[in-house]
């Protein structure tokens with residue numbers, strides 16, 4: 025990792041700020057997200073981590089982090105971040121910590137927490153203009169407990185609690201818009217499969233004080249039922265099919281940071297994942313596939 | 328009591344195997360315990376599951392330390408967690424393994440003097456990896472000589488009731504096939520009576536601490552490197568330096584920080600930690616990372 029501005033992908037290569045040896049699944053897209061985030065943000069960090077897969081990162085006495093880490097309940101990570109931010113500010117004010125030693129406070133949660141249980145505490149933290157980062161790795165389900173559906177599960181996906189028929193019948197919650205309605209200092213969707221877009225957004229956020237919110241789509245071989253080596257390919261397809269729009273909110277405006285001119289059919293993305301297998305076998309469910317395709321098309325018409 | 332221990336890797340279906348076997352025993356009228364051993368381990372990590380079955384109430388709890396049957400679904404475990412896999416072999420322990428190694432090779436590695444029953448993957452369908460649960464459960468059921476095939480099938484169906492019909496049919500078919508093929512071993516696994524407590528627990532009394540020091544706190548960074556997750560690997564990425572351009576895509580996309588950069592700017596894979604996800608192979612624009620079979624290379628490193 026080079027210090028300073030990230031101009032090309034090589035600037036993200038080399039030594040990493042997140043160490044190896046974690047208990048996370050091989051090929052985990054969420055781990056890839058956290059690793060990239062740590063590399064861009066630097067070492068002076070304290071992660072406030074709500075229960076979920078990523079809490080397995082630090083299992084006593086092991087931690088992969090180069091900085092601090094605190095475990096919280098699923099609903100209260102943003103409240104925990106407030107406490108830490110306040111404590112750091114007080115220490116600096118009293119001269120017990122130099123401003124140079126200040127730490128960046130990052131809430132790290134899954135979608136179960138961000139889209140559901142933790143939404144209220146996060147809403148309040150944005151209201152209070154808390155100076156923090158929020159990184160939601162979105163594996164579109166309650167991964168750690170066996171991939172039950174969450175408010176971020178896409179329509180039609182099979183999960184442990186929507187394991188038959190047409191899959192999940194709910195519609196993925198639009199957390200980006202919900203958070204944007206709070207007018208945070210910065211908000212973006214990202215994905216580790218597009219590291220340069222990711223890096224530019226984190227670097228933009230680093231210059232801003234206040235709530236800096238990130239939602240990262242995190243392909244999950246275990247819950248989405250695909251082979252671990254496909255994590256990056258599936259991530260890229262999520263962007264190229266238009267399923268995962270990359271965008272940012274700043275100064276009251278939403279901008280799409282990667283507009284795909286010739287979007288691939290959603291099928292290309294869906295067919296690689298076991299959670300959508302029922303859309304293709306025993307015979308192709310064109311009604312459902314077309315429904316998913318038209319909701320993606322509609323999104324891009326509406327923006 | 329029958330004490331049966333399954334060893335595999337996360338994702339290979341050993342928990343399901345133990346449940347199928349447990350249910351089959353249950354339908355046969357046995358009292359049963361079946362459970363996986365849980366840790367924080369994930370897909371690819373060595374895992375185990377166990378089954379106890381008896382006609383009397385079972386009071387024994389916890390892990391099985393003296394198994395009558397050890398099932399090894401993944402032979403690479405013999406290299407990485409050998410002591411755990413072979414723990415507690417006794418006079419009558421039978422070992423069942425799915426392995427392409429020759430009998431003499433296996434006997435040399437296992438070196439227990441016990442009878443080893445082997446199925447060669449070559450004799451199984453090409454996609455047998457997806458069916459390790461019915462394969463190992465049905466073989467185990469057959470070895471006891473106490474489970475009728477009808478109750479085995481009931482066990483398979485019961486455990487898989489949430490999956491697609493055609494998948495159930497495939498699972499049942501392979502369970503029946505293995506059960507029949509293993510017939511000559513029927514009854515080879517026998518029960519062992521009560522096992523007296525091996526050693527008294529050593530109780531230590533901890534002083535009462537106040538909460539500020541009783542909370543687990545890690546005071547050093549990056550300690551996770553002490554975990555050698557290289558043992559999770561079933562496939563190994565190998566850099567072909569003659570093809571490598573040094574673009575470092577592999578280093579950027581490896582989720583596990585298991586690729587470093589040497590002083591000439593080329594990638595070096597840290598096999599002590601690489602979990603074998605093969606993302607690096609897939610993202611390499613020069614086709615400079617080859618996938619190798621871990622079994623062949625295992626003896627050379629780790």
Ligand SMILES: Cc1ncc(C[n+]2csc(CCOP(=O)(O)OP(=O)(O)O)c2C)c(N)n1
Pocket residue numbers: 075076077078097098099133134135136137138141163165166167168169174
């Ligand atoms: C209040 C509460 N309910 C349930 C749980 C059990 N639990 C632990 S992790 C988890 C899943 C969290 O899902 P998500 O936030 O999406 O993270 P992921 O596991 O997918 O990484 C659940 C339900 C909990 N820890 N706290």
Ligand code: SF4
Pocket residue numbers: 048049051052053054055077163167168243244245246247369
């Ligand atoms: S279940 Fe999915 S998100 Fe959780 S650690 Fe495994 S791959 Fe990562």
Ligand code: SF4
Pocket residue numbers: 051564580581582583584585586596597600601602603604605606607608
């Ligand atoms: S296979 Fe490649 S990408 Fe996966 S952990 Fe090993 S080095 Fe990293």
Ligand code: SF4
Pocket residue numbers: 566570571572573574575576577578593594610611612613614615616
């Ligand atoms: S991605 Fe391929 S070409 Fe690039 S550094 Fe890695 S091995 Fe070499």
Ligand SMILES: [Mg+2]
Pocket residue numbers: 134135136161162163164165166167174
């Ligand atoms: Mg989740």
